Amino acid sequence: MVKAEQVCKSFGHVEVLKGIDLEVRTGEVFCIVGPSGSGKSTFLRCINHLEKINAGRLYVDGTLVGYREKGGKLYELRDREVAAQRRDIGMVFQRFNLFPHMTAVENVMEAPVQVKRTPRAEARKRATELLDRVGLADKVDSYPAQLSGGQQQRVAIARALAMDPKLMLFDEPTSALDPELVGEVLDVMKALARDGMTMVVVTHEMGFAREVGDSLVFMDGGVVVESGNPKDVLGNPQHERTKSFLSKVL
Ligand code: ADP
Ligand code: MG
Numbered sequence: 001m002v003k004a005e006q007v008c009k010s011f012g013h014v015e016v017l018k019g020i021d022l023e024v025r026t027g028e029v030f031c032i033v034g035p036s037g038s039g040k041s042t043f044l045r046c047i048n049h050l051e052k053i054n055a056g057r058l059y060v061d062g063t064l065v066g067y068r069e070k071g072g073k074l075y076e077l078r079d080r081e082v083a084a085q086r087r088d089i090g091m092v093f094q095r096f097n098l099f100p101h102m103t104a105v106e107n108v109m110e111a112p113v114q115v116k117r118t119p120r121a122e123a124r125k126r127a128t129e130l131l132d133r134v135g136l137a138d139k140v141d142s143y144p145a146q147l148s149g150g151q152q153q154r155v156a157i158a159r160a161l162a163m164d165p166k167l168m169l170f171d172e173p174t175s176a177l178d179p180e181l182v183g184e185v186l187d188v189m190k191a192l193a194r195d196g197m198t199m200v201v202v203t204h205e206m207g208f209a210r211e212v213g214d215s216l217v218f219m220d221g222g223v224v225v226e227s228g229n230p231k232d233v234l235g236n237p238q239h240e241r242t243k244s245f246l247s248k249v250l
Contacts, residue, residue, distance in 0.1 A: 096156045
């Protein structure tokens, strides 16, 4: 579903991604862990067209992200083509970024109505089902300010699902939550994983990674230091940098 080959990204003279190689298989939960500043968010943002890579190749579902290759040369996609690629990818951020002036159901139906031109009644029905799926059937008409952080994040997940993505990206989805609200969001993510969604999850929740993750990479300094089965990498890290990081977070 995702393939990165020597993906590099710089901001000015600062090289943030220094040749990322990884592969995310369809239907798996792929966890990315690593210290702050190691390039985890930047990598997710590259997958979702929020940043452009400087070198290497990045594919989603077999298609080059943001570029077309012709005669060995790369050509940037047009805005409309980029929008079409982005439509298949859902992203959930640390901060929920809900529209504050819209109710939960309006937040969830917004993209289908605006982007896919789904009729409002149909979009509302589907949004209501999605809110039910994340355990918020009774909060359909609530505004974000009336919801807890955990509830807002579940609305954000439902909103991402409303576009029927083939890939979901999570960037530390529980980091901004009070500890007692983390579980309800992880439970929704676990259910999503059980339903077969392909998920790339940047997280500090090692319990989630161990229990739900199919693969895990440890990133540091813009490279993948170590990768494998989460239980192996977390339980028996091979590299000093991984050991040192895990000793601080576990
Ligand atoms: P992580 O998510 O692992 O904490 P990030 O991908 O957010 O790491 O950031 C990696 C590095 O890239 C950091 O040093 C950060 O300051 C830098 N960086 C991220 N985005 C930008 C940007 N838009 N402009 C300049 N530097 C950036
Ligand atoms: Mg980050």
